[in-house]
Amino acid sequence: MNQPQHLRGDYRHFQPITTRWHDNDxxxxxxxxxxxxxxxxxxxxxxxxxxxxxxxxxxxxxxxVSSSCDYFASIAFPDAIEVGLRIGKLGNSSVQYELAIFKAGEEQACAAGRFVHVFVDRASNRPVAIPDTLRAAMEHLLTT
Structure with a gap:
């Protein structure tokens, strides 16, 4: 089965992550x-x-409220990795992040996933509009 390619250039922001010894199984x-x-x-x-x-x-x-991940290649401690981040959908109270894990310096992702945040009022746990400052930061990551 051919997996879609997830390339470094497709992502808007990168967060370095330090793998840890206990991450290995x-x-x-x-x-x-x-x-x-x-x-x-x-x-x-x-x-x-x-x-x-x-x-x-x-x-x-x-x-x-939702998440998934597809795996293409293994990573292991002490690999230096970066998580690529972009936003596929931005709604009133929800956002779908699209993410990929890259070994440092590599163009092809080792894994790619997505998850959805719903923003809620802390006290009531009821959905609320995404605050303006968060929305502005998210708009920088939109893919469309």
Whole structure:
């Protein structure tokens, strides 16, 4: 089965990630569930730095409501990796991130995935419009 290519040039932002010894599983490569942690870390680092997301005291938080990942090549500690980030869909209260994991300096992704955040009021857990500062940061990553 031919997998679609996920190339470095297709992504708008890159977040370096340090693989850790305990990321490897018994088979000697990074365990599949750890990729989701890399995705989550890359997105939240971007939202905090570029969109002003206040993860501790902010009135709005993002809940992950959907996620997936396809794997093309293994990574393992101590590989230096980068998570490529772009946004495929930006709604009123939700956003779909598209992500890919690249070994440093490589053009082809080792894995590619997506997840959806729905932004909610911290107190009520009810969906709210994405705050303007976050929306502006996300618009820089739109692919369309």
């Amino acid at each position: 018994i088979y000697g490569h990074v365990n599949n569930v750890t990729y989701y942690s890399y995705f989550d870390s890359a997105v939240n680092a971007y939202l905090i730095a570029e969109g002003g997301l206040d993860i501790h005291d902010g009135a709005v938080v993002g809940f992950v």
